[in-house]
Amino acid sequence: MNLVAQAWHWLTDPAHWTGIAGIPNRLAEHVSVTFAALVVAAIIAIPAGLIIGHTRRGAAVVGAITGGVRAIPTLGLLTLLGLWLGIGIEAPFIALVVLAIPSLLVGAYSGVEAIDTHTPQAAQAIGMRPAQVLLTVELPLALPVIVGGIRAATLQLVATTTLAAYTADTGLGRYIFSGLKTRDYAEMLGGAVLVIVVAVILELILATCQRLAQRVAIPASHNL
Numbered sequence: 001m002n003l004v005a006q007a008w009h010w011l012t013d014p015a016h017w018t019g020i021a022g023i024p025n026r027l028a029e030h031v032s033v034t035f036a037a038l039v040v041a042a043i044i045a046i047p048a049g050l051i052i053g054h055t056r057r058g059a060a061v062v063g064a065i066t067g068g069v070r071a072i073p074t075l076g077l078l079t080l081l082g083l084w085l086g087i088g089i090e091a092p093f094i095a096l097v098v099l100a101i102p103s104l105l106v107g108a109y110s111g112v113e114a115i116d117t118h119t120p121q122a123a124q125a126i127g128m129r130p131a132q133v134l135l136t137v138e139l140p141l142a143l144p145v146i147v148g149g150i151r152a153a154t155l156q157l158v159a160t161t162t163l164a165a166y167t168a169d170t171g172l173g174r175y176i177f178s179g180l181k182t183r184d185y186a187e188m189l190g191g192a193v194l195v196i197v198v199a200v201i202l203e204l205i206l207a208t209c210q211r212l213a214q215r216v217a218i219p220a221s222h223n224l
Contacts, residue, residue: 006186007193016190021174023194030171030198033164034157037093041100041153046146049108053142054120054134059109066102074099074160082167092164099160100153107149111142143213151206158199162191172198 010016017023052058074095081091115138123133139146162173175191178184 003185003189007189010186010190011193026170026172026174027194027198030158030161030164030173030195033089033093033096033171034154034161037096037157037161038100038150038154041097042104042150044097045101045104046108049105049110049146049149050112050134050139050142053109053112053115054130054138056113059113062105062109066106069098069102072098075163075166078163078166087167089164089168089170091167092161096157096160096164100157103149103153103156105149107146107152108142111145111149112138114145115141140216143216144210147206147210147213151203151210154202154206155199158202159195162195 011023019025049062052062077098078092078095081094085091085094112134119141120133120137123137124130128137161171162176164171165173165177172191172194175194176188179186179188179191
């Protein structure tokens with residue numbers, strides 16, 4: 001029996017679909033950690049990116065910082081945080097938040113910065129305050145790019161959340177690390193396939209969201 005057939009047998013084995021270590025529970029853990037990290041990173045990065053794009057200040061600094069953060073090896077950061085915080089979900093969660101911030105930050109400020117300067121100036125000319133310009137004019141127009149940043153960050157997180165199993169017994173990565181330890185390559189491949197399926201599904205959903213955001217941006221541009 002070749003490895004692909006073994007992985008298929010592992011995936012279709014009813015024993016792997018029940019219990020706390022079953023695929024549904026691991027899948028729920030994986031998605032929960034991914035979205036929790038995405039939400040925390042978005043709360044930090046998107047408002048900062050919108051303000052930077054609105055004021056047209058600090059983009060060069062942000063570009064340098066995000067480039068540096070992206071260069072940090074995630075496994076190295078996770079190991080360092082694991083040594084500091086110990087075994088548990090805290091270390092991988094912080095590493096995932098750090099990983100997601102650059103894509104979200106760049107998406108937010110790039111989306112606002114790409115707007116023609118005459119558009120916010122026209123909004124200010126009719127009496128809008130800076131906060132109103134940002135929220136009612138620039139944000140809708142920048143939404144497709146912002147969603148693109150969310151899309152990129154989500155796919156990064158789905159893949160990298162597998163590393164959460166390095167210091168915590170959680171997520172689909174547990175199958176990969178467990179299979180590596182026991183040399184059960186069918187389990188490793190099965191775990192990898194599950195991660196790929198999750199990534200593809202979320203990519204399709206977010207691609208649809210980005211198209212919808214484009215429809216929101218077009219009427220907003222015509223109103224000015």
